[in-house]
Amino acid sequence: MTVLEWIRFLIGAALMLGGSFFMITAVIGNFRFRNAPCRMHAAGLGDTLGILLLFVGLLILCGLSVFTLKLIIIVLLLWMTSPVASHMIMRMQIENGFTPDGRKENKKK
Amino acid sequence: MGSEMFLICLLLWILFNGRITLEILLFGIAVSAAVYAVSCALFGFSIRKELALVGKLPEMAMMFCVLVREIVKSNLAVVKAVYSRKQPDPHYAEFETELNKTGTRVALADCITLTPGTITGKLDGRHYVIHCLNSEMLDGLEPEKRIFTAQLIKLDENEEATK
Numbered sequence: 294m295t296v297l298e299w300i301r302f303l304i305g306a307a308l309m310l311g312g313s314f315f316m317i318t319a320v321i322g323n324f325r326f327r328n329a330p331c332r333m334h335a336a337g338l339g340d341t342l343g344i345l346l347l348f349v350g351l352l353i354l355c356g357l358s359v360f361t362l363k364l365i366i367i368v369l370l371l372w373m374t375s376p377v378a379s380h381m382i383m384r385m386q387i388e389n390g391f392t393p394d395g396r397k398e399n400k401k402k
Numbered sequence: 403m404g405s406e407m408f409l410i411c412l413l414l415w416i417l418f419n420g421r422i423t424l425e426i427l428l429f430g431i432a433v434s435a436a437v438y439a440v441s442c443a444l445f446g447f448s449i450r451k452e453l454a455l456v457g458k459l460p461e462m463a464m465m466f467c468v469l470v471r472e473i474v475k476s477n478l479a480v481v482k483a484v485y486s487r488k489q490p491d492p493h494y495a496e497f498e499t500e501l502n503k504t505g506t507r508v509a510l511a512d513c514i515t516l517t518p519g520t521i522t523g524k525l526d527g528r529h530y531v532i533h534c535l536n537s538e539m540l541d542g543l544e545p546e547k548r549i550f551t552a553q554l555i556k557l558d559e560n561e562e563a564t565k
Contacts (some may be wrong), residue, residue, distance in 0.1 A: 315477060322484040330417055330521075331490050334535040337518035342477040346469070359420045366417070375554035376515035376522075383533050393492035393533060 305354035312346030321348060328395035331361060340375045344368060360368055406456070407447070408438040423519045431437040445562055453561055463552045471514055472546055476539070483519075485538055490536040499551065508555040513550045520546070 294302070295383045322335025346370050350359045390398045411434035419426050441447035483490050501507050511522040514532060519539040524531035534540040 314555040315481070318481050318484050322480070327489060328492075330533055331492055331535060333521060334490075334518050335484055337521075338477055338480055338484075340519060341473050341516060345473075359417060362417055365418075366414075372516060373512075376512045379515050379521050380511065380523070383431060383521045386533075387494070387531055394493050402476075 297387065301353055305350045308346050308350030308353065310350075312343050312350060314374075315343035315346065319343060330383065330391075330395050334380065335377075337379070340371065342372060407441065411437050435486060444506055459483050461553070461557045465557065468549060468553050469516065472517050472549065476519045476542070476546075479538060479542065480518040480535060483538075492519070493537065493540050494523070494535045495532045495534050495540055497530055497532075497543075499530060499547075501523065501528075501554055501558075503558060506558055508548070510550050512541075514546070517546060 319335055319339035322338065323332050325336055326332045345368060348364045351364060355361055380393075380395070392398055412430050415430035415434060416422055416426065419430075499507060499510060501510060507525060508527070511525045512529065514520050514530075515522045520543055521533045522530060523533050525538045532543060534543060
């Protein structure tokens with residue numbers, strides 16, 4: 294392995310480790326937070342920076358090829374579709390009169 | 403001219419296949435042409451819109467960079483909340499936007515949702531309802547909104563100039 298290959302390997306590995314950290318934190322957050330809306334924020338860690346760092350790490354390790362172009366498209370598609378799902382769930386919560394911490398509001402007559 | 407969408411579809415087809423053979427190319431041309439025809443007939447797709455999109459590429463790249471920066475910042479704030487001893491205290495925040503086009507309003511809602519810690523719950527005309535993870539996110543929403551709005555206004559201005 295030449296010095297440049299080592300540098301590439303180290304940067305790629307560091308980025309993948311960073312991505313794994315955000316993925317693991319997303320799982321921990323899902324267990325730690327007590328209500329569904331807050332868990333959605335925790336899950337967002339993996340969907341955004343977690344997946345970005347993992348894929349950029351893979352991109353650096355594998356070099357530019359058809360495979361890495363597919364990875365870029367996967368990230369872009371994920372970033373376009375994931376907010377829509379979150380928005381739909383949150384909209385249902387608001388329209389059904391749930392409080393920000395996911396409890397049902399008691400309407401006084 | 404005007405066949406950019408057809409070419410993009412064909413390139414995606416080849417990219418997903420990972421190799422080029424005569425069979426893949428012929429099927430790709432047929433499928434891409436069908437997608438292009440359906441887009442024109444059903445979704446109001448036009449060459450002018452396509453060219454306007456190409457003209458906006460530098461602004462879109464800038465917007466992407468700003469989005470990644472905001473995603474990193476908000477991810478770090480949510481990580482802090484995950485590892486803190488206290489349970490988060492979520493809030494709803496409401497605001498009105500000055501953006502005029504429906505497309506850019508939806509883009510703003512998407513950007514806010516993509517940054518963890520804030521999720522767009524409702525978008526009704528100019529009115530947004532945002533779910534914030536804690537008071538720190540609530541305070542950070544205003545500058546975040548201002549940054550994204552400025553970028554989206556630039557995108558809009560560029561579109562007006564290309565018309």
